[in-house]
Amino acid sequence: MLPENGIGENMKQYRSVKALIIILLILPISNLFADDITSGEKLFKQNCTACHTMTSARLVGPGLEGVTDKYEKEWLIKWIRNSQELIASGDERAIAIFEEYNKVAMTSFDFSDQEFSDLLAYLANPPVIEEAIATSNNIPIEEGMSTSTKLMIISLVLVTLVYLLVSLKNNLKSALGKDTETIPETLIGQYSLFISNNINVIFVSAIFTIIMLKFTYDGLMGVGVTTNYQPSQPIEFSHKIHAGQNGVDCNYCHSSARKSKHSGIPSANVCMNCHTYINEGSITGTTEIQKIYDAIGFDPKTRTYIDGYVQKPIEWVRIHNLPDHAYFNHSQHVVAGGIECQECHGPVEEMDVLYQYSELTMDWCVECHRETEVQMEGNNYYTHLHEQLKEKYKGEKITVDKMGGLECAKCHY
Amino acid sequence: MKYRFIIICSIYLLVTSCSNDGRGYEYMPNMYRSPSLETYGKNKIFNDSINARKPVAGTIARGYLKTFNYGPSLEDYLLAGEHAINPLESNSDNISDGEALYSMFCEHCHGPDGAGGGSITHPIYSVVPYYNDDKQKRRSGTTMSELKSGHIFHAITYGLNAMGPHASQLTETERWKIVLYVQELQKYSNE
Numbered sequence: 001m002l003p004e005n006g007i008g009e010n011m012k013q014y015r016s017v018k019a020l021i022i023i024l025l026i027l028p029i030s031n032l033f034a035d036d037i038t039s040g041e042k043l044f045k046q047n048c049t050a051c052h053t054m055t056s057a058r059l060v061g062p063g064l065e066g067v068t069d070k071y072e073k074e075w076l077i078k079w080i081r082n083s084q085e086l087i088a089s090g091d092e093r094a095i096a097i098f099e100e101y102n103k104v105a106m107t108s109f110d111f112s113d114q115e116f117s118d119l120l121a122y123l124a125n126p127p128v129i130e131e132a133i134a135t136s137n138n139i140p141i142e143e144g145m146s147t148s149t150k151l152m153i154i155s156l157v158l159v160t161l162v163y164l165l166v167s168l169k170n171n172l173k174s175a176l177g178k179d180t181e182t183i184p185e186t187l188i189g190q191y192s193l194f195i196s197n198n199i200n201v202i203f204v205s206a207i208f209t210i211i212m213l214k215f216t217y218d219g220l221m222g223v224g225v226t227t228n229y230q231p232s233q234p235i236e237f238s239h240k241i242h243a244g245q246n247g248v249d250c251n252y253c254h255s256s257a258r259k260s261k262h263s264g265i266p267s268a269n270v271c272m273n274c275h276t277y278i279n280e281g282s283i284t285g286t287t288e289i290q291k292i293y294d295a296i297g298f299d300p301k302t303r304t305y306i307d308g309y310v311q312k313p314i315e316w317v318r319i320h321n322l323p324d325h326a327y328f329n330h331s332q333h334v335v336a337g338g339i340e341c342q343e344c345h346g347p348v349e350e351m352d353v354l355y356q357y358s359e360l361t362m363d364w365c366v367e368c369h370r371e372t373e374v375q376m377e378g379n380n381y382y383t384h385l386h387e388q389l390k391e392k393y394k395g396e397k398i399t400v401d402k403m404g405g406l407e408c409a410k411c412h413y
Numbered sequence: 414m415k416y417r418f419i420i421i422c423s424i425y426l427l428v429t430s431c432s433n434d435g436r437g438y439e440y441m442p443n444m445y446r447s448p449s450l451e452t453y454g455k456n457k458i459f460n461d462s463i464n465a466r467k468p469v470a471g472t473i474a475r476g477y478l479k480t481f482n483y484g485p486s487l488e489d490y491l492l493a494g495e496h497a498i499n500p501l502e503s504n505s506d507n508i509s510d511g512e513a514l515y516s517m518f519c520e521h522c523h524g525p526d527g528a529g530g531g532s533i534t535h536p537i538y539s540v541v542p543y544y545n546d547d548k549q550k551r552r553s554g555t556t557m558s559e560l561k562s563g564h565i566f567h568a569i570t571y572g573l574n575a576m577g578p579h580a581s582q583l584t585e586t587e588r589w590k591i592v593l594y595v596q597e598l599q600k601y602s603n604e
Binding site (some may be wrong): 109222224225248249255313 | 539
């Protein structure tokens with residue numbers, strides 16, 4: 001046993017020494033290349049990304065793809081250190097850039113020599129990751145079929161099945177030497193066989209009547225109820241991408257929900273806060289974003305607004321629409337009530353195409369008012385009223401209906 | 414053959430007629446749609462037929478008196494940094510209001526601590542300057558951590574670099590509250 005152990009120990013030691021040697025050999029080599037670029041990347045991300053991309057796309061400043069081929073190292077360092085000085089010295093290339101980019105002065109960066117060489121190493125060898133991002137974002141389009149396509153496929157399968165069965169029957173019949181039938185003849189034959197029995201007729205008519213009654217009832221109850229209403233919009237805007245994947249708060253675009261009756265449809269300038277620089281969507285490419293530019297007159301190539309452009313509104317289709325005889329106020333529910341948007345609007349952050357989630361019927365409103373407790377804490381304005389309510393309903397839950405949330409004139413006036 | 418065609422057609426029509434594109438029926442549409450104009454709608458009165466009108470030039474809405482009189486230019490940005498004064502007191506109420514507003518309007522790019530890492534991962538907006546950066550001098554002539562309230566307010570109002578203007582989404586009071594919270598984040602330390 002002992003010698004074996006000894007060999008084992010030796011082997012382990014040998015292995016770890018070998019590993020150490022390999023690491024020691026690799027480290028300096030990778031240091032030579034990788035480290036320069038990674039620390040350069042860090043510098044770039046912290047200081048440059050607000051104005052420059054690593055592609056050819058123009059941002060506030062020019063895209064930096066191939067910038068190290070266009071300009072020599074010394075010139076770039078001078079420019080980054082103090083571009084204004086370089087312009088003042090009468091350098092033609094510097095003046096040309098300054099003029100081209102609307103005379104926006106670039107911030108001066110006082111990097112050390114080491115930092116400059118890291119940064120330039122990164123600029124000369126940018127990583128190729130953007131392609132990967134684009135393709136990974138493209139995958140979700142293919143997932144899932146709509147229900148109507150599924151139904152189409154099922155009905156097609158059924159029709160082919162009928163056709164196959166009838167031709168099989170005909171084959172058998174012709175093999176036996178009997179007369180063959182066409183599909184309608186078979187269907188009519190089966191039908192007359194079925195209605196020759198009275199019980200069958202009664203049974204079918206009873207089922208038919210029940211189904212008709214059910215449809216009539218549902219139809220009447222559905223008058224004015226537009227749950228699941230999902231119209232196609234003038235721009236294929238996806239809440240799933242904006243609110244879900246990008247995590248933009250609802251209030252960012254619907255900023256008047258906190259202040260007004262309406263939650264507010266963002267005007268195009270809110271879109272432009274990001275889409276001045278993001279000109280391509282992950283699913284629809286440039287087509288849908290171009291519609292914003294067409295509405296307000298923006299040229300994504302030069303990133304400027306077109307002078308004298310006749311702007312036209314984007315005609316979004318309204319989904320949530322209470323009848324005019326009912327009053328609803330967003331700010332009352334969002335600010336005073338502290339209700340999350342999703343409670344009424346459903347999982348908007350998962351919807352590619354928005355639909356109406358709740359019924360928006362009076363029954364639906366009243367039910368919530370009966371169940372929702374009033375937020376008493378941190379509401380200085382109504383302190384006195386809340387004290388009175390607590391006195392009146394000792395020990396009970398104080399819900400919205402207890403302070404007049406079911407009064408007719410609260411919503412109908 | 415004729416029958417088969419009709420059957421296939423009718424099945425196709427039955428299947429494709431199911432969609433959620435329509436609004437369905439309304440009972441007494443006169444009560445549903447009153448003659449008064451809705452905010453987002455059309456009318457026949459104005460040439461452009463838009464219901465949402467812009468206020469007359471020079472209108473000052475109640476509570477919207479200007480507290481910040483600087484233009485969008487770089488000179489005004491520098492002037493604002495030097496001279497603009499936050500009318501709000503830096504107390505815990507205002508700062509917590511500012512924090513709530515920050516989470517709605519800023520966090521998806523600037524991150525929860527003002528040190529980046531927001532939920533937007535697009536290459537252009539994924540990396541933003543840190544509020545607590547005290548090394549690199551910026552266009553203001555100061556580092557990020559030394560930005561004055563006027564600089565921050567100017568950036569929110571008119572935008573800066575890749576950041577867009579947010580004046581239409583936030584009132585001036587709300588912007589000053591965000592400024593107070595951002596000034597707290599400037600003191601935030603990574604360690």
